Amino acid sequence: MDFNLQYSDKATKARAGEITTDHGRIQTPIFMPVGTVGSVKGIQVSDLETAVRAQIILGNTYHLYLRPGLEVLRKAGGLHRFNGWDKPILTDSGGFQVFSLSHRRKLREEGATFQSHIDGSRHTFTPEGVVDIQRTIGADIIMAFDECPPGDSDYRYAKSSMELTHRWLERGIARFDGTDPLYDYRQTFFPIVQGAGYADLRRQSAEFIAGLGREGNAIGGLAVGEPEEVMYEMIEVVNAILPADKPRYLMGVGTPSNILEAIALGVDMFDCVMPTRNGRNGMLFTAQGIINIRNEKWKQDFSPMDPDGHCPQDLLYSKAYLRHLFVAKEMLGPQLASIHNLSFYLWLVGEARKQILAGTFFEWKERMVRQLNVRL
Template identity: 75%
Template sequence: MDFELQHTDTKSKARVGKITTDHGEIETPIFMPVGTVGSVKGVHFNDLKNDIEAQIILGNTYHLYLRPGLDIIEKAGGLHKFNGWDKPLLTDSGGYQVFSLSANRKLKEEGAIFRSHIDGSKHLFTPENVVDIQRIIGADIIMAFDECAPGDADHKYAKNSMELTHRWLQRGISHFDATEPKYGHSQTFFPIVQGAGFRDLRKQSAEYIASFEREGNAIGGLAVGEPAEVMYEMIEVVNEVLPEDKPRYLMGVGTPVNILEAISLGVDMFDCVMPTRNGRNGMLFTSRGILNMKNVKWKDDFSPIDPEGTSFVDHTYTKAYLRHLYVSKELLAGQIGSLHNLAFYLWLVKEARKHIIAGDFATWKDQMVKQMSVRL
């Protein structure tokens, strides 16, 4: 993987760059739709590629390991061949599931023992076998195994968690460097900064992560319950340390406002389930604000979803029709909502890129943050 830093904003830390992988190029800043089990829920790949113009999607190590299982993915020739997605793929390591499934797991130095949410069977994830699993999945970018401390963790817990993540990182990198990709395309390994909401820990973790000089770096453990102001503060602390010539990936974030603020702090890559999850439930993001499509006020509103035309569905479906679908519990409603939200997120980062290059990003960002925060 290669990264070219092409332009930096003069009034913020926003950046424009290009990541090159064996499966294609990725223009940054970029939002990556989440494909947890090898699919972006309810969305066809043709729509992702041709209409939404997604450049990279995610797969989830924990979920793919359990279903369909590594034997099936390996027989298929990797996830690219299994699901038909021929552009770049990123896989997370399962570290977030160690956090989110805390009731069903036990941490120890070796790794994380957890019980499947599907059948209760017991499994062990280690820094080494998580590399092996992601080798089999075949993603272009794979993530280190980490522990994500909760947003309300105290300093002692966060420090112990960070140090465990660092020890796991050493083992993961050693194993990654001692193994080879399986399907003829290169893979790259991103370490993950942890440290919860503590400046000293975040700085220490960023310094440690940067010392490995990998092709890219990730920021984890944010948007897990801490206030947005704390998240932005931690991003700023970390990005003062992480090298400028490597892409920076903020994991699991977030709202459109979060994304623009993080771009202004120097983040390049984002992912979040929010566009599809909220889309299925009737919450749509637009350039004018947030829509609750089940609200009766849209019953006879025959205007497009977003007058700015940020979604390819705008020109086909009106607010009134889409509300009718949601109220009727028609499956098409969630699909249209997911498509719209993904299109909006991809439009937003593409517009951010244009304004960074044009030199007016800071002004545009402030205006967009105000508009997008309104509940319509």
């Protein structure tokens, strides 16, 4: 993987760049639709390519390991061939999912033993094993196995968790560097900064990870219950240390305004389930604000979901029609809302890139953040 930093904004820390993988190029800043079990829920590949205009998608190691399983993925030739997506894929390590199963897992130096949420069967993830699993899945970018502590962790727990993550990271790097890809393209390994909401721990973790010299770096353990101002403070602390010539990936964040604020702090890559999860429940993100499409006020509103044309496919459907689909419990409703939200997120980061390159990002970002949180 290569990263070319093309422009840095003078008024903020926002950046525009380009990542090159064997499956294609990614213009940053970028948002990655989440394809937890190998598909972005309810969205077929053709819509991801043409309507959403996605450049990279995310898969989840925990879920893909359980279903369809490694034997199926290996025989298919990896996830790209299994799901038909021929552009870049990033897989998270499954750490967040394993540690969210607090009542079903045991944590040891070796790794984490957990019970499947599907059938209760027991499994163990180790730093080495998670590298092997992601080799089999075949993602272009794979993540280190880390512990993601809760947002309200006390200092002692957060420090112990960070130190364990660092020890696991060294083991994961040794396994990655000592093995080869299973398929005919290169893979890249990203470490993850941890430290909860404690600036000194975040600084220590960022320094440790920056010293490893990997091709990209991630920031984990945020947007897990801490106040937004703490999240932004931790991002600022970490990005002051992580190397500027490597892409920075903020994991699991977030709302459209979160993304713009994080771009201003120097983040390049994002993922979140919010566009599809909220879309399935009738919440639309637009440049004018947030719409609950089930509300009566949209019953006879025949204007497009996005009248400004940010999401071109929206011009085919009115708010009244989409509301009708939700009220009638027609499965097309959640699908169209998910496509809209993903398309809007990709428009948003693409427009942010244009504004960075034009030198107008700060003024545009300030205006957009005010609009994005309005409830229409």
